[in-house]
Amino acid sequence: MGKMPHIQLPEDLSVAYAVLPGDPDRAVRAMDFLEDAREIAFHREYRSVLGKFEGMEVLFLSTGMGGPSTAIAVEELARIGVRAAVRIGSCGALQPGMRLGDLVLVSGAVRDDGASRGYAPAQYPAIPDFGLLAACRDSADEAGFPWHMGIARSHDCLYGDGNPQIYEEWSRRGVLASDMETAALFVVGGLRGVRTASVLNVVSPWRADVGESVGRYADGDEAAAAGERNEILTALMALKRIEQQERREKSL
Secondary structure, three states, X not given: OOEOOOOOOEOOOOOOEEEEEOOHHHHHHHHHHOEEEEEEEEEOOEEEEEEEEOOEEEEEEOOOOOHHHHHHHHHHHHHOOOOEEEEEEEEEEOOOOOOOOOEEEEEEEEEEOOHHHXXXXXXXXXXXXXXXXXXXHHHHHHHOXXXXXXXXXXXXXXXXXXXXXXXXXXHHOOOOEEXXXXXXXXXXXXHHOOEEEEEEEEEXXXXXXXXXXXXXXXXXXXXXXXXXXXXXXXXXXXXHHHHHHHHHHHHO
């Protein structure tokens, strides 16, 4: 059997559930949460780890930064049989009262990115799979993690000169957070039949300097690091709920 050209995973990998961090190093850190974990490929930004969570086989695959590389990952995962995928990423808060390390469970994404527009016109909604989103909510609740649910805005320009004004405008419209990948994930997943959800970790407070905030996260800020642990566990617990639900449905 051949391998996917970018993620370098074999066509016959036969894993149904995936967690998608952006950062390749986050895929390695996730090994602490898995049994029998092993790295199986690392090509470009795509680093993959395979292991088990409570007996469920699960794949962690990093997607890099931005919509284009995320779209490629979802395309190739769909081709090897992945049925459900949860993004675990970082975000900037667009509302006051959101703390570092809080989780954002994304109920829909503003498509201010280029990748999702390459797939479908603006009228096509960027939304998660409701069942998977509900599983993320229930899992975060069960674990006692702080979370918010609402709309995120995905964009392509982290350091744009007009960003402060743009953030203010979307904040006034009630958007909770800003990232670079969720819209592409939702659109490509919807078109390719992959159930998707996005769980984001607040690493930059509302109206904070994004570059400085990301730097603190990279240096191991305690609250942001706790948020990363929480989003990993939320994604794993949610996928386990989906696996159990699918087993029950098959037994009927």
